[in-house]
Amino acid sequence: MLIDSHCHLDRLDLEPFGGKLEGALDHAREQGVKHMLCVCITLDKFSDVRDIAEKHDDISCSVGVHPLYDGVKDTDVDALVEHSKHEKVVAIGETGLDYFYNKEPENHKLQQESFRKHIQAANQVDLPIIVHTRDAREDTIQILKEENAQKCGGVLHCFTESLEMAEAAMELGFYISFSGIVTFRNAEELREVCRRVPLDRILIETDSPYLAPVPHRGKSNQPAYVKEVGQFVADLHGLTYQELCEVTAQNYQRLFSKSNI
Template sequence: MFLVDSHCHLDGLDYEKLHGGVDDVLAKARERDVKFMLAVACTLPGYRAMAELIGDRPEVSFSCGVHPLNIEGGYDFEELRTQAADARVVAMGETGLDYFYQKEEALIKLQQDSFRHHIRVGRELNKPVIVHTRDARQDTLDILREEKAGECGGVLHCFTEDRDTAEQLLDLGLYISFSGMVTFRNAEQIREAARYVPLDRILIETDSPYLAPVPHRGKENQPAYVRDVAEYLAVVKGVSLETLAVATTQNFSRLFHVDAARLA
């Protein structure tokens, strides 16, 4: 069986106390059939540091982007394009909108401009966008539609919205990724959406080191725990773990243009 963690922040794990380096994290993941992962950046300096930390490992690909909560000081749009053009980078982001923490009009405008730029670069480079949204549902959908994000593809990661939002995202051609939050006791809205989303449009992720799934809540999350997300989601969907693993791995390959031979 082959599982993929489609969204993790490998540079955010506690390597001093919990892990003996990147190889240790990858070994723990392999023990639970998690054999590939996408390491996601949140700033441009963060991307460079993460790429240096991980190096060229066949079981890890990268995204390059600036998180909406990390753009207050601005950044060089051309530098984003240059870094994202690297062959190791398979996606733009994470990008998107987050109005939960930033409610000032000027910062919201910065977020929207950045989001649009990520999509435009994604369309130019034919690399999908990894989308973060919080308290910004309609603006997120509007920008995805206006910027024709379906042309490069994308995924709403760590999905926390409702079934209607899922339907609109699917209509735009995007994928939907479920994290450990789907296992939380009060997450029935997420589970309802998960039942609705077809198997050929689902991804799974940890978003580690955040949001560890049950039964690991309260601990640092890590790629190995995407197995717990997969097991739970398979029950929600009424399919076998093997069926879910095959579908989500194929979806990852298709969306991020990662050779299926690397995921076999």
């Protein structure tokens, strides 16, 4: 079973599909994608994400505020908890820390406060968290530990960091998800990390519409392209494509158990 464990269906480029989301979804299904997790990045757009998931049996969703969005300063635990009660919501996030684009300490403080609130909400409702992390390795792991994130568990999505960080996260029970970046020519260090992550801790994703894998790099990404990510990761681990699909599907179902696939 092929699963795209992280995509933004409300943000896809639908021009190739006549402006219709159904076209993109059908194309993914034609490529063997059996389930998609549509990830929320702003609370004011949560209803769009939720509505997409409500209309399709093979789509789940999350609720959260991405660290790079202005709404991060208004993160509210009660709001996250309330939205998470919807039957289609299987995770909290995406949340986390991104110090790459904004170097201001005050902004980092806002991100950290929001991150903590997401973990608190996730622990309260017993749902996993989806973590975005970039150039914030020490703070990410420290906050996960301080907020007892091992209780809710989760995934470091679109992983691009070090093996040491991956190992620290896995010690807390987290999964590591690889996107199309692992196929990029200059990503050899990331490929080595992928080889070293145990199979029972790996997920695959597109993060579409961003970061399309080779041979689609430069194009707008879409869930159908998780097939290329899966084949590439299978090759790195010396598995058949089908074996990789089954392993990552089992991991997905174990982590996002509310999906009921």
